[in-house]
Amino acid sequence: MSSFEVRGGRKLRGEITPQGAKNEALQILCAVLLTPELVTISNIPDIRDVNKLIELLRDMGVKVEKLAPDTYTFQADEVNLDYLDTPEFIAQAGSLRGSVMILGPMLGRYGRCQLPKPGGDKIGRRPMDTHFLGLEKLGGKLTLEGTDFYRIKAEGKLRGTYMLLDEASVTGTANILMAAVLAEGTTTIYNAACEPYLQQLCRMLIRMGANITGTGSNLLVIEGVDSLGGTEHRMLPDMIEIGSFIGLAAMTGSEITIKDCQIPELGLIPDTFRKLGIRLEFRGDDIHIPAQDSYEISTYLDGSILTISDHTWPGFTPDLLSIVLVVATQAKGTVLIHQKMFESRLFFVDKLIDMGAQIILCDPHRATVIGLNQQKQLHGITMTSPDIRAGVALLIAALSAEGSSRILNIEQIDRGYQYIDQRLNALGADIRRV
Numbered sequence: 092m093s094s095f096e097v098r099g100g101r102k103l104r105g106e107i108t109p110q111g112a113k114n115e116a117l118q119i120l121c122a123v124l125l126t127p128e129l130v131t132i133s134n135i136p137d138i139r140d141v142n143k144l145i146e147l148l149r150d151m152g153v154k155v156e157k158l159a160p161d162t163y164t165f166q167a168d169e170v171n172l173d174y175l176d177t178p179e180f181i182a183q184a185g186s187l188r189g190s191v192m193i194l195g196p197m198l199g200r201y202g203r204c205q206l207p208k209p210g211g212d213k214i215g216r217r218p219m220d221t222h223f224l225g226l227e228k229l230g231g232k233l234t235l236e237g238t239d240f241y242r243i244k245a246e247g248k249l250r251g252t253y254m255l256l257d258e259a260s261v262t263g264t265a266n267i268l269m270a271a272v273l274a275e276g277t278t279t280i281y282n283a284a285c286e287p288y289l290q291q292l293c294r295m296l297i298r299m300g301a302n303i304t305g306t307g308s309n310l311l312v313i314e315g316v317d318s319l320g321g322t323e324h325r326m327l328p329d330m331i332e333i334g335s336f337i338g339l340a341a342m343t344g345s346e347i348t349i350k351d352c353q354i355p356e357l358g359l360i361p362d363t364f365r366k367l368g369i370r371l372e373f374r375g376d377d378i379h380i381p382a383q384d385s386y387e388i389s390t391y392l393d394g395s396i397l398t399i400s401d402h403t404w405p406g407f408t409p410d411l412l413s414i415v416l417v418v419a420t421q422a423k424g425t426v427l428i429h430q431k432m433f434e435s436r437l438f439f440v441d442k443l444i445d446m447g448a449q450i451i452l453c454d455p456h457r458a459t460v461i462g463l464n465q466q467k468q469l470h471g472i473t474m475t476s477p478d479i480r481a482g483v484a485l486l487i488a489a490l491s492a493e494g495s496s497r498i499l500n501i502e503q504i505d506r507g508y509q510y511i512d513q514r515l516n517a518l519g520a521d522i523r524r525v
């Protein structure tokens with residue numbers, strides 16, 4: 092288990108370019124299984140989860156070639172279905188969340204797939220029911236072994252149908268969509284998730300020859316086709332990294348410019364940070380955050396305390412609530428953070444409380460943050476990163492704190508943030524990987 096030693100209290104300065112989006116990459120990489128033709132993908136982040144998925148595809152028989160540090164070609168013309176039955180496959184697939192999205196393409200193209208319960212953050216229950224409800228509606232037959240091993244099979248081609256998803260699951264929608272593009276007839280997915288990750292997946296599948304309408308909405312209509320062809324695809328910048336950098340700049344009183352953000356794709360993210368009193372300037376496609384001595388949380392029009400909560404897209408993403416929470420600890424004012432989707436994502440606040448933050452954890456879903464208005468700095472401690480976003484929130488806290496901190500289990504952070512220590516050190520941070 093590696094850790095970061097962080098000497099806090101430094102002001103950072105300079106420009107930083109976001110990596111390609113992790114959660115988009117996981118969907119897009121699985122989509123290469125839908126065609127025997129060549130697919131070229133660029134702006135792929137060099138992070139643990141993505142690299143593990145590329146390795147998994149390679150071991151399944153996909154031909155993978157690295158053209159540049161962030162660009163690969165993939166050709167799934169000789170997928171080895173027998174590999175799915177090996178213990179190696181089961182261990183690999185169970186070690187990350189993104190592997191779950193091989194289910195849809197494999198069922199659509201080869202009529203079968205199997206998977207252990209996927210890995211990823213332990214941030215509360217993460218049911219797979221929506222995935223299988225959708226895949227079964229298309230004709231897949233699910234067999235469960237215990238509660239954490241899934242096999243799905245179809246006799247003949249999948250058949251399009253109407254479905255109303257019980258919840259707008261991000262990876263669930265991706266799986267059902269990737270199965271439906273090769274099904275016979277029309278599939279209608281209502282209550283589909285529509286995060287930018289999924290919009291990008293729709294655009295890629297359309298370029299491959301799929302027939303999809305409704306991209307960006309919660310109603311996708313798919314006319315199945317017999318086969319799909321190759322394409323080129325470039326990942327959007329990672330909106331969660333962009334939000335993390337905005338929070339980092341504010342909390343450390345730093346002046347940072349985030350380059351090439353594709354601002355129109357960021358939804359409510361900039362305005363949500365503005366509600367905390369953070370000044371953001373859009374300069375072309377860059378976001379400039381000027382150094383601020385203080386930032387004040389707004390209230391509702393009637394003066395009551397602001398709530399920031401998560402929602403499915405186009406609402407505010409749950410993956411940035413931990414960052415919003417940590418930034419609020421040094422704001423002027425009070426905010427209620429309401430994490431509706433996940434049950435165990437706020438428990439990391441005990442570490443922030445140990446560092447001197449004023450937070451009341453009301454229940455597993457809600458925390459009230461009373462900002463210190465930079466009148467008292469947090470102080471460094473030793474802490475463990477429980478999940479990817481809490482890990483980065485703790486890193487931001489450590490960078491703003493007086494003294495040194497040690498963050499253990501940084502493998503969690505490495506799952507989703509590319510060379511984060513080196514990139515932040517280039518802005519003036521003092522982070523040592525040990």
Ligand SMILES: CC(=O)N[C@H]1[C@@H](OP(=O)(O)OP(=O)(O)OC[C@H]2O[C@@H](n3ccc(=O)[nH]c3=O)[C@H](O)[C@@H]2O)O[C@H](CO)[C@@H](O)[C@@H]1O
Pocket residue numbers: 114117188189215216217218258259260261262263284403408409410431432433
């Ligand atoms: C690899 C990947 O892409 N991971 C993302 C994906 O995970 P993932 O696709 O696993 O998450 P889901 O969208 O399926 O659901 C997330 C959680 O929210 C709950 N839920 C979901 C929809 C809904 O309308 N109501 C509701 O309560 C689910 O029960 C679950 O507990 O989407 C999550 C929600 O944006 C993000 O946090 C993860 O970073």
Ligand SMILES: C=C(OP(=O)(O)O)C(=O)O
Pocket residue numbers: 113114140187188189210211212213410479480507
């Ligand atoms: C929860 C996340 O990731 P995963 O779904 O891979 O656990 C995340 O990216 O914030």
